[in-house]
Amino acid sequence: MKLERLPAHITGFSHVREERLRLIPPVEFKRACYAVAQADGGSIEGFDASLISRNFYMATLKTSTDRFVVLCNCIHPYLAFMCFDPAFVRLGCVPFTEPTHLGALFAALTKFEPLDAGWLMSELQDYMLESLTTVEREQVRYWKPTIVGEVVFHNWD
Numbered sequence: 001m002k003l004e005r006l007p008a009h010i011t012g013f014s015h016v017r018e019e020r021l022r023l024i025p026p027v028e029f030k031r032a033c034y035a036v037a038q039a040d041g042g043s044i045e046g047f048d049a050s051l052i053s054r055n056f057y058m059a060t061l062k063t064s065t066d067r068f069v070v071l072c073n074c075i076h077p078y079l080a081f082m083c084f085d086p087a088f089v090r091l092g093c094v095p096f097t098e099p100t101h102l103g104a105l106f107a108a109l110t111k112f113e114p115l116d117a118g119w120l121m122s123e124l125q126d127y128m129l130e131s132l133t134t135v136e137r138e139q140v141r142y143w144k145p146t147i148v149g150e151v152v153f154h155n156w157d
Helices: 026-040 101-109 134-143
Strands: 043-048 056-062 067-073 078-083
Touching (some): 026 043, 026 056, 026 101, 078 101
Antiparallel strands (some): 043 056, 056 067, 067 078
């Protein structure tokens, strides 16, 4: 899936006093991961719902042939996949990858939508930011992401 424009609040930033963002409960993402793993005959090897300095939850799914790190934006039900890498410390070390059959399972069994890896790795264009709030656009100017995935899934303070 590709988005023409990034939706408001996808970065997780807001004026705290003016608006309260509705987070996706981490348990919803965790349940979705278990449903997909069970349907695939795989397992969940790790789950991290910490939102300290980031806007995504993370799970490690093991399939019969591979391992994937699945990222879930904490505001919008969008997913990204990365190849498993034990040295994975921060987003950007490992490129996004297509989820193969797991993406189709998430789309069929859950409310979560996998985003196209090529699109996430594509150059960020100004028009994509038009729906973001003023605070989000300020953060984008400060952090200077170069690809779409660095806005949708980030480690900004």
